[in-house]
Amino acid sequence: MREVFSPESLEALWPLLEAPSWALLAGGTDLLVKMRAGRSDPAAFICLERIAELRGVREGETDLWIGACTSHAELICHPLVERHLPVLHQALRTLGSPLIRRMGTLGGNICTASPAGDTLPPLYVLDAVLELRSQSGMRRVPIGEFITGPGRTGLEQGEILAGVRVEKPGGRQVHHFEKVGQRKAMAIGVASMAALLRLSVDGEIFSARFAWGSVGPTVMTCAPAEALLAGKRPSRGVFEQAAAVAMAAVAPIDDVRASAEYRRRVSGNLLLRLFPEGSTLT
Amino acid sequence: MEIRFVLNGKETQVSTAPDRRVVDLLREDLGLTGTKEGCGSGECGACAVLVNGESRLSCLMLAAQLDGKALTTIEGAPEDGRLQALQEAFVRCGAVQCGFCSPGMIIAAADLLGARPDTGREAIREGLSGNLCRCTGYAKIVDAVQAAFEKLQGGPTP
Numbered sequence: 001m002r003e004v005f006s007p008e009s010l011e012a013l014w015p016l017l018e019a020p021s022w023a024l025l026a027g028g029t030d031l032l033v034k035m036r037a038g039r040s041d042p043a044a045f046i047c048l049e050r051i052a053e054l055r056g057v058r059e060g061e062t063d064l065w066i067g068a069c070t071s072h073a074e075l076i077c078h079p080l081v082e083r084h085l086p087v088l089h090q091a092l093r094t095l096g097s098p099l100i101r102r103m104g105t106l107g108g109n110i111c112t113a114s115p116a117g118d119t120l121p122p123l124y125v126l127d128a129v130l131e132l133r134s135q136s137g138m139r140r141v142p143i144g145e146f147i148t149g150p151g152r153t154g155l156e157q158g159e160i161l162a163g164v165r166v167e168k169p170g171g172r173q174v175h176h177f178e179k180v181g182q183r184k185a186m187a188i189g190v191a192s193m194a195a196l197l198r199l200s201v202d203g204e205i206f207s208a209r210f211a212w213g214s215v216g217p218t219v220m221t222c223a224p225a226e227a228l229l230a231g232k233r234p235s236r237g238v239f240e241q242a243a244a245v246a247m248a249a250v251a252p253i254d255d256v257r258a259s260a261e262y263r264r265r266v267s268g269n270l271l272l273r274l275f276p277e278g279s280t281l282t
Numbered sequence: 283m284e285i286r287f288v289l290n291g292k293e294t295q296v297s298t299a300p301d302r303r304v305v306d307l308l309r310e311d312l313g314l315t316g317t318k319e320g321c322g323s324g325e326c327g328a329c330a331v332l333v334n335g336e337s338r339l340s341c342l343m344l345a346a347q348l349d350g351k352a353l354t355t356i357e358g359a360p361e362d363g364r365l366q367a368l369q370e371a372f373v374r375c376g377a378v379q380c381g382f383c384s385p386g387m388i389i390a391a392a393d394l395l396g397a398r399p400d401t402g403r404e405a406i407r408e409g410l411s412g413n414l415c416r417c418t419g420y421a422k423i424v425d426a427v428q429a430a431f432e433k434l435q436g437g438p439t440p
């Protein structure tokens with residue numbers, strides 16, 4: 001039998017974190033599945049769900065803060081997320097199933113650090129900064145530095161992910177997320193892509209951000225493809241060039257769901273879909 | 283550990299291991315076998331229950347998490363108008379064959395109804411996308427949910 005602790009405040013949480021063999025449990029949709037498969041065997045659980053300080057969405061002047069323990073279903077219904085972060089909103093709607101979204105949390109998705117984690121590509125293109133808290137204080141780390149490999153993060157002993165901070169994007173923008181999988185619900189993506197284009201008033205691409213899921217050991221970005229589009233007027237031609245650069249840059253694997261070659265093609269095609277199809281650009 | 287919660291409308295206190303899965307607590311300790319276990323890992327939806335009115339998978343939930351909450355299972359239907367209307371519609375529309383998936387389907391549909399009562403067929407399909415059925419197929423299940431929704435809104439009854 002394992003003990004289950006359900007602290008109701010951060011104050012009550014800190015002393016519990018001193019035991020390294022105790023596992024943090026948010027929604028449990030990754031941890032309990034992993035335990036059942038025999039890939040994790042914690043000595044006790046520390047449930048985070050009753051700590052109000054870790055939940056909800058708060059609006060600052062220039063940014064939004066999302067509590068790590070906010071469920072995907074709560075985020076989908078949140079007007080601030082829908083208005084300011086459509087790329088994240090679109091990704092959340094493809095994550096798991098309604099039942100999984102009721103339980104799973106944003107923080108759990110980040111800390112699991114799966115290359116297929118659906119909220120990760122949007123958080124990369126939004127330049128999300130993670131707030132890691134411990135008894136001794138807080139540090140802020142960009143998401144790309146926090147996730148260091150498949151299932152590996154920079155979380156230290158005694159630390160939790162408390163929340164995620166994202167700048168509220170301003171001006172003319174195109175947000176886009178798409179996941180290619182074998183089935184709409186519940187399927188781990190064969191490949192996914194988040195895109196965030198900022199456009200100038202006269203329609204030039206001011207900056208472009210892309211991040212792909214399931215085509216490398218962590219989420220993949222591609223600075224050369226982004227640089228190629230910056231300052232250009234959207235056209236099929238420049239998107240074709242960027243797609244070719246991206247296809248060469250991703251590092252997919254062969255597995256039961258798809259071949260590496262297929263994933264590479266899909267990565268490029270997902271970028272091409274921004275133009276002209278489904279296009280807010282034309 | 284002593285756990286106090288409201289089970290199908292009644293104050294309940296049980297003594298159990300804190301890490302016991304809720305599905306086991308319900309089926310084995312409390313004899314409420316309406317809730318089913320299919321996959322045990324979040325994929326099939328058969329074990330769905332309502333916690334504080336919202337759906338949860340009881341195979342991925344620990345007994346300790348219930349403390350202080352309100353749990354509704356399929357057996358709680360007479361107390362919950364949503365569940366009862368859905369049960370009746372499932373029977374009427376032929377949406378039940380072996381019945382194994384039905385409690386979970388009805389719970390997921392009740393959650394959808396609570397969150398988005400104005401829902402159409404496409405949204406019902408999406409709402410039930412975490413629930414698997416191996417015998418009925420999904421058309422009659424969607425029919426049943428739609429009929430129950432219309433009934434609860436005072437619309438046309440089939």
Ligand SMILES: Cc1cc2nc3c(=O)[nH]c(=O)nc-3n(C[C@H](O)[C@H](O)[C@H](O)COP(=O)(O)OP(=O)(O)OC[C@H]3O[C@@H](n4cnc5c(N)ncnc54)[C@H](O)[C@@H]3O)c2cc1C
Nearest residue numbers: 026027028029030031096104105108109111117118161324
């Ligand atoms: C059937 C099924 C389908 C799924 N489909 C998808 C899908 O389509 N896309 C997808 O991306 N994921 C999917 N998942 C995975 C999972 O639901 C998500 O990754 C979810 O966001 C995990 O959140 P959680 O709160 O349940 O995490 P938990 O299981 O509670 O925790 C996961 C890990 O993160 C740690 N952790 C959690 N919160 C914190 C915190 N605040 N600080 C520090 N550490 C923390 C835990 O200790 C644990 O190691 C699916 C899972 C299942 C079972």
Ligand code: FES
Nearest residue numbers: 320321322327341
């Ligand atoms: S038994 Fe819980 S989802 Fe299948």
Ligand code: FES
Nearest residue numbers: 379380383415416
């Ligand atoms: S009726 Fe048999 S599994 Fe659905």
